[in-house]
Amino acid sequence: MAHGEAARGEAMRDDAGRQQWHDCREAWARTIEGLAEINPNIVVVVSDSVGSSKLGGFQKKFPDRTINVGIAEQTLVGVGAGLANGGKIPFVSAASCFLTGRALEQVKADVAYANVNVKLIGQSSGIAYGELGPTHHSIEDFAWLRPLDNLTIITPTDPWETAEAVTWAARHEGPVYIRLSRMPVPDLDIPNRTFRPGRAELVREGSDVAILACGTLVHLAVEAADQLALEGISARVLNFSTLAPFDGEAVLAAAKLGAIVTAEEAGVRGGLGGAVAEFTAETCPVPVERVGFPGFLPTGTIDYLFETFGLSRAGIADAARKAMARRAT
């Protein structure tokens, strides 16, 4: 059984009935290696984070294009900006908590405000480090990156979207933050998908309540929708993988259902839930229930923390019922 599987629902099964779980870092590593084969300007910048970024293979193939600045996140991000100035396409990869927290001012001034072509790859985001605690959790990153102009923020939900996001980032001229998890996730079951940055992706149509989720929470939102369906509640599920620029149109449409739930592996203050609450309060007031973490978390395994704080099929379904109960009649 994959780590965290019990608490976080059922994955898709292959033909033999086995559950398929993926670590999105594998897709990231495969994709960046492939892109680097084609584009000699692509480099990776790490802060002693080759292993945690799954870049061992990349380093073997492109030793000169693997720039390791040591344990020095401020320099990590500044060097990224300098490499972009020199015509490179730097993918700056480190644990999200340090990449966005320790180097926040470099992300703000050197990357976002300067609007340079740097790709920030946040590894092991959310609470992937589990019992290592709040110093290593990255649940505040949405809140402190979301206000930064120019910075696109993408949280892929599965290997396919990870590969698409990384490929798009390499082509896109401008700063991007891609928030990756190391937690096993299933493939999202949507036929003929097209990656559209800046647009929420319709996963499941529904008419009673809308669940807006990102990253590791999307498959749980689908399972919650399944559960709600048994009660006769029709839930729309959106994969809200791009947090910035914000897809207000999708939220407006969701608000028309009269009840919204947000779900993210992040703090509810300032993250996806915060963004949706801000937007709806000004544009289309509607009950919003936010599923996510309240703040610094107690010691616990990933499973324990997901379960305790309602980042689960049951927790999301509860939030949907609550939002619907608050709906104006």
Add this chain to the structure above:
Amino acid sequence: MSLLNDTVARIREKAVWMRRHALKMVYDKQLGHLGGDFSATDILATLYFGVMRYDPVVPKMPDRDRFIMSKGHATGAFYSVLAGAGYFPEDWLATYMQPNSRLNGHPNRNYLAGIETNTGPLGHGMPVALGIAIAGKLSGLAYRTFVLTGDGELQEGSNWEAAMSAGNRHLSHLTMIVDRNRLQQGAGTEETNGLDPLDDKFRAFGWHVEMVDGHDIEALLAVLAAPVGDRTKPLCVIANTIKGKGVSFMENKAVWHHGVPSPAQYEQALKELV
């Protein structure tokens, strides 16, 4: 010899022109950082009019020499040198910090040609310069990267992260210049959080160190314009300077970090800056 004399004379002339502009900009706006503008002026003038290869008509030329103004608050000097170098018209200087001006209190690369990176918060220039130098090496381009830091600024740890990495990488085409005026915003550097022996610190980090009088144009030219040659280490030039250099009542006074001249002081300063 006469060619050198001509260059030195031209740089001196430009430095006077820059100081007069910086003075006027800060006086008109009643805001700015004249002390640091004046300590850095001769260094900037030497770089732009005697050392660096650049073309203001093609500001993004891939093999241009790069300059990073890490002490981003010294925009009186920085904008003056950019205007003097031809990156934008001289009369734009009059818009310094006016509403919606391209000449913000701190430099923005998206507002003006010739600015490589946005600075203002201290300790940001070195890592970016390091990245530029690494890119040059990877691309096989022989451009040089110059970064000017304040001395008080070296209390920021990010400088030392980058210095360590640059030394380890033997980035010979990277040159940092420390504007060693020995004063920071509130007091002397040594009484605040002492930096000496600064030369030993950089040597220990794998740098080749030169100490010069930061107002002696010939001395600055000798260390900055010298070809990289077979030097294998990054170059740290500790330029001993005087905060407020050129205006008698401003020199070596911390209060002129962001002091603003009165009308009488402005007239007096103009008389001295010739």
